[in-house]
Amino acid sequence: MEGLTRSEVAKQCGVNIESLRYYEKRRLIDPPPRTPAGYRMYSREDAVKIGFIKNARNLGFTLNEINDLMKLRVDRKKSCDSVLVKARNKRKEVDQKIRDLKSMRKTLDQLIGKCEKSVLTNDCPILSSFESAKPGKKLQGGDHGPQKD
């Protein structure tokens, strides 16, 4: 019987053992086949999927969004259109996240630089990391409301 046990997958992917059961319950992964004793046996593809989930979660995607991401594939049955729309939206989100993180990194670098030169600052410089969400500026039309499928 080829396959990986729960703890093996968990170790390789850096997730908690229990999360695997949770992802199964949430239907992010298919229920893996079992050994005669009832032990789950994960395939290599399962492990890849789980690694992906772990990373995407770490980047702030919800499980629902991750499910969407994983369903993004070019399917013979459907036209590409819905996939394209979703992929482009995700791309925009990812792009914004990168910009925000770069901004944060820049701020951290400045802080580190000051620290190395022992320049004292009592205010918290990192708070000004995000130009995009600075309050006091009215957002025009940029409604960040709940995103639907």
Add this chain to the structure above:
Amino acid sequence: MEGLTRSEVAKQCGVNIESLRYYEKRRLIDPPPRTPAGYRMYSREDAVKIGFIKNARNLGFTLNEINDLMKLRVDRKKSCDSVLVKARNKRKEVDQKIRDLKSMRKTLDQLIGKCEKSVLTNDCPILSSFESAKPGKKLQGGDHGPQKD
């Protein structure tokens, strides 16, 4: 009485009204002063802080991590050393997140490209987004266990 009400801050920062109470309970923000009737009145700095929290959450930081980030400042009282260590660690985390997101963006671009050309395929290209977490490769010594402060 100068200040912003709960709903004003929530609107400006793009957070749910109720989150403000939660952040107060979790001590990420100081309890704001109240009007005679007991209404919370947030300062501009509160709003900046809340906007920061919102963004950092969106990037996958936990509230505890965000609290750490907000406490990063060069203080007369303490030596810079601990700040330096923390800032550098955060920088590393941020850097890794950027790398992961870039990898994801690349995959999305490939998917979009395929989709635009209507190249039909049934496997899910997005799963290969994260080279950094590819299972099947033994991590040597790189224990990604729980990160401590």
Add this chain to the structure above:
DNA sequence: GGTTGACCCTGTAAATAGTACAGGGTTTAT
């Protein structure tokens, strides 16, 4: 002054994501 609607307060409960644990079975090794 009274009423209405939009706001605020509190406490509590739900939903999502993840973890922990109890009570028990299985595998492996000695």
Add this chain to the structure above:
DNA sequence: ATAAACCCTGTACTATTTACAGGGTCAACC
């Protein structure tokens, strides 16, 4: 055969966020 290290299930807990019920306050309008 017995101990250690796994696995199973169900359940219950944390963290973060959101929703709701029951009630008070404010501004406007008649």
